[in-house]
């Protein structure tokens with residue numbers, strides 16, 4: 320039997336579970352002393368497809384002064400309103416679940432779910448996340464954009480690996496259900 324390829328949520332958060340401040344600031348995260356690239360480039364080699372929420376996409380483009388950093392990968396950005404595709408990105412505004420299932424069934428490397436929290440919520444609700452790799456920053460933000468939303472369902476995970484990159488702790492989980 321051919322197994323579907325995995326969707327991996329690879330993301331960093333504060334210890335209290337926020338991925339950005341309310342005004343989308345990530346300076347607190349970039350200020351953390353890690354080690355090398357904290358395992359990013361070896362993770363990046365394991366994926367060939369990237370899924371991004373529209374707010375995160377806008378943030379990335381602003382942060383990178385208009386450049387898209389994931390060129391050469393198959394990239395999808397999700398929005399509730401139609402938008403014109405770019406050279407590097409396809410915008411998806413409907414039938415997202417069938418598309419994801421189709422992507423999973425194709426041959427290839429793993430699929431990176433970049434976030435943010437709203438898109439992660441959609442994927443968790445649909446039980447479409449297979450792995451979570453979470454880098455915890457030593458910071459309590461108190462408030463901000465949550466990685467995980469309040470929900471009426473549970474997910475069970477199994478811890479596969481922990482690694483320390485100086486001040487970051489990386490937790491790797493497989494999602495069971």
Ligand SMILES: NC(=O)c1ccc[n+]([C@@H]2O[C@H](COP(=O)([O-])OP(=O)(O)OC[C@H]3O[C@@H](n4cnc5c(N)ncnc54)[C@H](OP(=O)(O)O)[C@@H]3O)[C@@H](O)[C@H]2O)c1
Pocket residue numbers: 329330331332337338339343344345348371372373374375376378379397398399400411412415433434435436437438439441464
């Ligand atoms: N710490 C980290 O590693 C990390 C990683 C990723 C992101 N971030 C940060 O997280 C923040 C954004 O997170 P967020 O939770 O506010 O937003 P998000 O998940 O990035 O994007 C939300 C938007 O995505 C679209 N969307 C989400 N679910 C959808 C669905 N089921 N169908 C169609 N469209 C859907 C909608 O776009 P429309 O509004 O266009 O309809 C929605 O408003 C940014 O500041 C970013 O920098 C941090």
